[in-house]
Amino acid sequence: MTDTLYREVQHINPGPGAAMRLTAPIPAVFLATFLALFPLLPSDASIPQRDHAGLIRERLANANRFRDHVMVVAHRAGWKENGQVVRAENSKAAIDHATAIGVEMVELDxxxxxxxxxxxxxxxxxxxxxxxxxxxxxxxxxALKACRLIVEGTGIVTDEAVPTLADMLIHARGHILVNIDNKLEPEDLAEIVETARGLDMADGILIKTAIWNDERLDRARAVIDTIGPDIAFMPILADDAVRDAAFVDRVAQTFSPQAAEMIHWRRSAAEPLTEAGGPLFSPRARAVAVRGNFHLWINTYLITDRPEGMVAGGRGDGLAFAQGQPEAVYGFWVERGATIIQTDEPAALIGWLDRQGYRRHYGGGDS
Structure with missing residues (x-):
């Protein structure tokens, strides 16, 4: 896949049996002091407390333990509902909405x-x-800080300025993970990571880059070697160039990724819907994912002025909701091993997944 094409697509809940039993009244002063000192003491002290983003990270890092749960990523942080733009893309308002409805990750460009x-x-x-x-x-x-974000096509001007990456990472920290869509060069990932580290967000981001041949593999390896192993990394693999599960396996062994973003091209509206999912969702490729303990990721969002489901073999959000065939889209991809779906319709997708039993709730009041 060429650079030009790439740029187009670019929990443990404490058990109930551990509750403390009180056999005598506790003086009010002592109780108030105890609660002030230990407001977050879990019912089982051996289980560490974690923020919600930490619970999501656990599922991202342990694909084989959570293959009964499909994670949802909000494309451009979650700007659409029912096919319509309803909030500014790549905005804090979009992050807040995605967090509130239970999305695991927002994509930021x-x-x-x-x-x-x-x-x-x-x-x-x-x-x-x-x-x-x-x-x-x-x-x-x-100059960019003087620019206000708008809700595309509505004339609505928000009070949000063009944000820095640091602004958005701080806003997301502890609540939701951030999928970085790097519009620069792979080598710029190092500065992106240093920005996250400086904000105590190293474990809150997922970085990625496209890999389609040995040269690109070597380039990505050099970048990740510079960054270090503490950052979650995801290769992007597209079936216009990657058609052999052996190459997927080689990439997985090189990086031990937590996920692999798979692109299944549909070049024109005249092409039929994919019937099998392509080589990146073949039984052999799915076996590689299980062996490597990583998630298979599919994108179902619409690319403007391109065929429906262009990067998902024609099986995208439009077919799912505008045409009322979610089973033909999300059911199709889940049956072929996808455990992460990036979408323009996160609320509708979460609702559908929940009804089908494809979501495992986080517990503790979290969705």
Whole structure:
């Protein structure tokens, strides 16, 4: 897959049996002091307390333990409902909504300002999603901060400015994981990771890059060797170039990834819907995923002005909801081993998955 094509697509709940039994009244002063000192003491002290993002990380890192649960990723942080844009993409409001409905991960697109600051913006230019015009790379951070995010196609101007990556990581920290869609070069992942580390968010991000041949594999290896093994990494594999499960296995052995984003191309609307899922969802590829303990990830979102389900063999969000065939989309991919789905319809997808028994609740009041 070429760089041009790549840029297009770019829990443990404490048991109930551990409750403390009180056989005598406790003085109010002592009880108040105890609760003030230990407000988060679990019912089983051997089980560490973790924030909600920590519970999600556990499922991401242990695919084989959680193959009965399909994780949901909100594309562009979750900007659409029922096919309509309802909030600014790549916004804090989108992160808040995704967190509230139980999404595991939001996707954020990363670019760089003229003065070298990492900012969050999908397009190379500003006019579709902000009140400004021109290229992101041509404006300083100060200039970008004067640009307000808009809800595309509605005329609604929000009070959010173009955010830095640091802004968004701080907003997401502890609540939800962040899938970094790097619009720069693979080598820029090092600075993205250092930004996350500086914010105590190293365990809150998932980085990725496309790998389609040996040269690209070597380049990705050099980048990840520089970054270190403490960051969750995901290769992107597309079946226009990767058609052999042996190459998937080699990539998995090189990186021990927590997930692999699989692209199943549908080049035109004239092509029939995929009947088997392509080589990246073949029985051999699924066996590699089980052996490597990593998730298979499919994207069902719509790419503007491209065939429905372009990166999912035609089986995308439009077919699922606009045409009322969710089983033909999500059921199809789950049956072929997908345990992470990135979508423009996270609320509807979570509802459907829940009704089908494909979601395991986190417990402790979390969805």
């Amino acid at each position: 990363v670019r760089r300002s003229r003065d070298g600051v990492l900012v969050v913006m999908h397009d190379e230019t500003l006019e579709r999603t902000t009140t400004c015009r021109g290229k992101v790379a041509d404006l300083t951070l100060a």
